[in-house]
Amino acid sequence: MKRVAVQAGDFDVAAELVALEALGGGGVASFTGVVRGGGGLIALELEHYPAMTQAQVDRICDEAMARWPLLGLSVIHRFGRLEPGARIVFVGTASRHRTAALESCAFLIDWLKSEAPFWKKEHFEGGATGWVEARVEDETKAKGWG
Amino acid sequence: MKRVAVQAGDFDVAAELVALEALGGGGVASFTGVVRGGGGLIALELEHYPAMTQAQVDRICDEAMARWPLLGLSVIHRFGRLEPGARIVFVGTASRHRTAALESCAFLIDWLKSEAPFWKKEHFEGGATGWVEARVEDETKAKGWG
């Protein structure tokens, strides 16, 4: 099972996890990213490169499936305007081996950070905006997987 | 937020994740262990040491909270008779840092495997039974966290 979705709408984490649990693998790991509030942030606007995004996320998933013995994975990434508390991204993996499930989950979220064509713009109270800068740490982390 | 439950009944993974997402940390990691079928297994029977279990799981959680900057965690471990496909254990962690969320999740599940007083007995078709042997690998993995 490989499920990749790039969408504006929210998603149902429970449904994703139930589908992964049903693969009978024994272990399901997940990571959900949520918009952090604070500092007067009123919204995060996620822009992406539609012609590229789905194919690129797909490629990252294939890479994970080649590296770890996974029974299935599910990756969902939202775009558009998201308020604090909203989910941005979900990664779920199922494997017979808990280490494979957890490691591939970490790998996928690291790679999405540095290899998926999304850009985040912050909107603050009072009208100020700013593009989130990529963190060198994120590129380094993704490269760390070799 | 620290939530520890040792119970016979099933649990609601979605409710646990929503509570962790609501802490506003930005990242929520989880691991769910499910009874694997196959080999004629009809049920897994989990015995535990009631006077010790809750306190011991609590201690493992405190250890995780001391090691990583977590906003919250939730650990649920079931006991009793569980059929293939049933959830056994859930670990969820929330942090501002995705690495902290994922690593502490891996730490908790590794430690539960080697430090929580549970024992698994397998029941097979035809009436055969057998206690699951601890894997040296699991003790080694837990010790790897130092």
Add this chain to the structure above:
Amino acid sequence: MLTIVYFAWVRERIGLDEEQMARPDAGTTIADLIALLAARGGGYADALGDATRLRAALDQRFMALDTPIGDARELALFPPVTGG
């Protein structure tokens, strides 16, 4: 009195969940007590004959087998845990 509790196949082989015994000398280690119990023979010997397969807790804390029992009130004997 010292309460001894058994789990998993240790419990099954001995055929008891728990029992009480007169408190041993404070210097007696868990391993010493395991040897004493195993010497009862039968299920005890089956369960406790090979101490390398056993783990223990004193008053609900994991302890190495060479730990003296001291003034603990509860000793638990069991195989390596298999939770998670």
Add this chain to the structure above:
Amino acid sequence: MLTIVYFAWVRERIGLDEEQMARPDAGTTIADLIALLAARGGGYADALGDATRLRAALDQRFMALDTPIGDARELALFPPVTGG
């Protein structure tokens, strides 16, 4: 023709989502083209003046800036990605 697409602050500074230009020589690299576009001045200079801040994709694949454009149909220019 070559389609050039822009994202994030590159798009905002240039004021265009995409544009077409005559196909350059196949040996022209992405960096060469960035320099050509930046030389237009104005928003182009603001957006593309410092190539070290830019990343690129050719036909929807990430490529280093010293890659020749070859026969690609679409070039995308953007800042480092910040997904996840």
